Amino acid sequence: DIQMTQSPxxxxxxxxxxxTITCRASQTITTYLNWYQQTxxxxxxxxxxxxxxxxxxxxxxxxxxxxGTDFTLTIxxxxxxxxxxxxxxxxxxxxxxxxxxxKVEIK
Amino acid sequence: xxxxxxxxPTLVKPTQTLTLTCTFSGFSLTTSGVGVGWIxxxxxxxxxxxxxxxxxxxxxxxxxxxxxLTITKDTSKNQVVLTMTNMDPVDTATYYCTxxxxxxxxxxxxxxxxxxxxx
Numbered sequence: 001d002i003q004m005t006q007s008p009x010x011x012x013x014x015x016x017x018x019x020t021i022t023c024r025a026s027q028t029i030t031t032y033l034n035w036y037q038q039t040x041x042x043x044x045x046x047x048x049x050x051x052x053x054x055x056x057x058x059x060x061x062x063x064x065x066x067x068g069t070d071f072t073l074t075i076x077x078x079x080x081x082x083x084x085x086x087x088x089x090x091x092x093x094x095x096x097x098x099x100x101x102x103k104v105e106i107k
Numbered sequence: 108x109x110x111x112x113x114x115x116p117t118l119v120k121p122t123q124t125l126t127l128t129c130t131f132s133g134f135s136l137t138t139s140g141v142g143v144g145w146i147x148x149x150x151x152x153x154x155x156x157x158x159x160x161x162x163x164x165x166x167x168x169x170x171x172x173x174x175x176l177t178i179t180k181d182t183s184k185n186q187v188v189l190t191m192t193n194m195d196p197v198d199t200a201t202y203y204c205t206x207x208x209x210x211x212x213x214x215x216x217x218x219x220x221x222x223x224x225x226x
């Protein structure tokens with residue numbers, strides 16, 4: 001299985017801050033990397049597919065980059081509704097695997 | 108609009124078999140490239156991918172759970188069924204179904220169903 005490691009596991013930030021979450025794969029996954037946002041009590045929501053493709057309706061302050069084994073999710077200006085847990089997921093080879101999540105909290 | 112909804116028991120006893128049904132609308136599981144998958148999330152923990160069935164009946168399973176899982180589809184009913192045998196308290200989790208499309212993106216997700224394993 002391909003292992004996905006996110007860092008940090010949690011972070012505290014203020015509204016308006018720029019934050020970056022990192023996801024590292026245990027082997028190359030080219031750009032088969034997706035990002036999800038999950039708020040408490042809700043199902044995950046797809047934000048970014050194929051490492052950098054923003055889903056329709058997702059605010060442009062979200063962006064993704066990377067290829068191979070190292071990827072980042074950036075929120076350029078954190079908004080109150082962005083406080084959530086973020087997961088990366090690889091779809092390069094079965095079984096699909098997720099990172100352990102990054103919880104973004106209000107400072 | 109694409110929707111998925113999970114249904115099944117909320118409480119099962121240890122050693123029992125869990126059967127969950129995902130009923131979906133807005134897409135067809137006969138369309139090339141499309142799949143429906145299951146993911147679970149224990150309370151307070153991360154997401155764990157379980158299984159996936161494709162339009163052509165290709166099936167994929169989590170290696171660690173493969174011996175306990177079976178995924179099937181009924182395209183006439185727009186349903187996908189997941190069975191998990193020999194349930195244990197550690198299997199207590201919210202179980203989600205989701206459409207798998209494109210390059211393995213999971214979107215959208217059902218609302219999830221919490222399954223508790225307890226005697």
